[in-house]
Amino acid sequence: MDNQTAEPVEVPLNIAVLTVSDTRTPETDKSGDTLVKCLEEAGHKLGDRAIVPDDIYKLRATLSNWIADEKIHCIISTGGTGFSGRDSTPEAVTPLLDKVIDGFGEIFRMVSYDEIKTSTIQSRAIGGLANSTLVFCLPGSTGACRTGWYKVIQDQLDSRHRPCNYVALLTKGNAQHV
Incomplete structure (x- = not known):
């Protein structure tokens, strides 16, 4: 899947990438690597990156710090969105949100259907x-990260x-919405 933007974005954003996993390390975090590659190829900047275990409170701590940081415009997480074991990303993230983007999950599942069916x-x-x-929370597979991006x-x-x-909202009015 090579649907990259032909030219870099007009307004680069600082995007933090969070991998939620009890087992991944910086050397084995292929999904995080995929997201970093996607955002940088589009012309955005990596604002920060972390790997955090599937623990609601550790997730909230990392996310809260990034949400409070005016330099971070967007957070994309990978992992912890399923139903198995300790998957708890939605439970950790939802209380931190001021507004939920219902359409994100709906559209993500709709476009994923073409690849993984039901x-x-x-x-x-x-x-x-x-x-x-x-804040966008994606599943942990590299395919899901590419699809989501x-x-x-x-x-x-x-x-x-x-x-x-979303750019004008994220740059707190500093970008022109033409």
Whole structure:
């Protein structure tokens, strides 16, 4: 899947990448690597990156710090959105959100259907806005990260996308919404 933007975005954003896993390390975090590659190829900047265990309170601590950081415009997490074991990303993130983007999970599952059929119902991918910081939570597979980025997130983080995008909200009015 090579749906990269032909030219870099007009307004680069600082995006933090969070991998939620009890087993991944910086050397084995292929999904985090995929997200970093996608955002940098689009012209955005990596604002921060972390790997946090599947623990609601550790997740909330990391997310809260990024949400409070005015330099971070968006957070994309990978992992912990399923139904097995300690998957708890939605439970950790939802209380931190000021507004939930219901359509994000709906669209993610819709476009995932083409790739994984009805297994997409096992994804609890969510999105929302917290303190003018956009938060997207994707499943832990590299395929899900590519699908989420190229088919949903990428356009919403590009100020040129019409009829609308999130850039003006995320840059706290510093970007022109043309």
